[in-house]
Amino acid sequence: MKRYLLVNNWQWPLIMACLCLAIEWLFPQAAIAEKLLSQIDNKDKTMQSATIQPVETVDMAGPILHFPVVNKWPARYVVHIPTTAYSSTVDQTDSTPFITASGTRVRPGVVAANFLPFGTRIRLPDYFGDQIFVVEDRMNERYNKRLDIWMESRGEAVDWGIRRLNVEVL
DSSP, rough: OOOOSSOOOOGGHHHHHHHHHHHHHHHHHHHHHHHHHHHHHHHHHHHHOOOOOOOOOOOOOOOOOOOOOOOOOOSEEEEEEEEEEOOOOTTTOOOOOOOOOOOOOTTTTTEESSSSSSTOEEEEEHHTOOEEEEEEEEOOTTTTTTTEEOOOHHHHHHOOEEEEEEEEOO
């Protein structure tokens, strides 16, 4: 009978130990993670035995500092496109009118656009000033250069109609 094992049974523990050392040397993250976990466990044990000390209160009657508001991000580019509005009704959307195409729930500040990726921030300075809108929905594929603003009621959407606006893409 031929023997195919090149290693004897007593050599396996030695090979496994060398293999473990080589893996730890090549991938030290596992050893570091084990050390960190042991440190966290030790801190948890010491924190459980520590007593809670009261914190002294601070009087907030002093002067209020006003910091400049820096929410005006410069636009990457501006496009002049038609904008329409929609509301959460089945005849204007699909069978789930309150869920956007990206999977989030509709809310003020959500827009639909086919030419911008999900998560793109935009501004409509002509009508909404510095309010930032986020692209989280899509329109019918035939509207590839149009923006659709979500509004709470159908009446608001109808009153909006179609308007050509400057859209600042942030």
